[in-house]
Amino acid sequence: MKNHFDKPGFCRLVLCTALWAGWSAAAQAQSLVELYEAARGFDANYLSARLQFEANVARAEQNRAGMRTTANLTAGFNYADQQLSSSDPKATANLQALSRGYQTQSITASASHPLYRPANQAAYDQAAKQIQQAQALLDVAEQELILRTSQAYFDVLAAQDNLTAVQAQRTAVAEQLAAAKRRFEVGTSTIVDTRQAQATFDRIQAAAIQAENDLAVRRLTLDQLVGRTGTKPLPLAAPVKLSPVAGDVSRWVQDAETVHPNVRSAQNSLEIARLEVTKAQAGHRPTLDATASQSFTRTPNGTAANATNSRVTATVLGLNFNLPLFAGYATENRIRETLALDDKARSDLEGAKRAAAQATRAAYFNLASGLSRVQALQAAESSAQSLVDSTKLGYQVGVTINLDVLDAQSQLFQSRRDLAVARYEVLVGDLRLRQASGLLSPKDLQAINSMLVKP
DSSP states (O other): OOOGSHHHHHHHHHHHHHHHHHHHHHOOOHHHHHHHHHHEEEEEEHHHHHHHHHHHHHHHHHHGGGGGGGEEEEEEEEEEEHHHHHSSHHHHHHHHHHHHHEEEEOOOEEEEEEEEEEEHHHHHHHHHHHHHHHHHHHHHHHHHHHHHHHHHHHHHHHHHHHHHHHHHHHHHHHHHOOOOOOOHHTTTTTTTHHHHHHHHHHHHHHHHHHHHHHHHHHHHHHHHHHHHHOOEEEEEEEESOOOOSSSOOHHHHHHHHHHHHHHHHHHHHHHHHHHHHHHHHHHGGGGEOOOEEEEEEETTTOOOOOOOOOOEEEEEEEEEEOOOOOOOHHHHHHHHHHHHHHHHHHHHHHHHHHHHHHHHHHHHHHHHHHHHHHHHHHHHHHHHHHHHHHHHHHHTEEEEEEEHHHHHEEEEHHHHHHHHHHHHHHHHHHHHHHHHHTOOOOHHHHHHHTTBBOO
């Protein structure tokens, strides 16, 4: 009887189904850029930084109000009830005739514009620096988000590679265990080989359980960061070509000392502190404002002195000059305070430059070391593969024992796992170098995205 599973149509159906399943799994996976955009709209720390940026910008704009025109509109309505009396009966009659209630209606529009206010001018200049400082702090949060997303992304890939290596090692050990049992049954090997293979299999089984748990935890971390469930990062495409470190360390350090967000923030803090000194010194200087007002007052039934209906319109233009003479030494002490804070801001700027330079040097040499490690692990993988081939052949001809094969396979799987992790560390290390120098931006993720498997 002919088996219908041998028909070519059925084989094509199975093949198409497998290909469709693989394509669907790849289509559901997410790239690094896609997950970063998701994290940008979900991560609480970054959203908090964005809201703080908006608040800082609004606060800075408040300082500009001191050099702008202010205007006010006031209106009033008053009612008075006047009752007159006297001890003289004759006068009382006349006074009662004058007793009555009356109302007063008024509206006033006034405006004032500063002509000379050095303290307000310094505060106005501070606003621009405060906005730049707020942008620098937001840049720090954005760079941290890029790095955190990339680290979580490659942590999942590293956990997947570790699980794959452990599973492959478990499969190989299971095969060696089965082979050792068969050889022992036919009398071509000892029970030692079988027990060694069994012990190795049990150890790898425990490692596989740990690897599965580690992968689940890493995926949960990535899910929490991007606000999704069941994230599946796209793996790196093979072969992976890593670029060498561009430029020398001095160029990266120079960038770090000038464009790093922390350095820019400290620089703006210094300039704000200098303007604060100017504001304090302005406490000894005069101020001059231009004022204008127009008021309209109406008494529909007169006043207490005059019962005639009246309307009064008054327009006033003027200059207000104020010269501070003595403020109980408050101004002098304020100046001393701002001078000390100016020195502090200058010291903070120097510290920010040193910290950025140190972090950049460390990131540069770590990246260079990581690239060298990748090359060494590539050679180790090739050597481990040759060792596996040799020990398998030696085991077949009786030159080596089963334990030698297991050790060689373990070295191969470990070399492959270490190589994959080293590549991820290089990619993240490149981002760390850019962050340390202040040059990291979302565009840098596009280069890594081009190395991933196409969905």
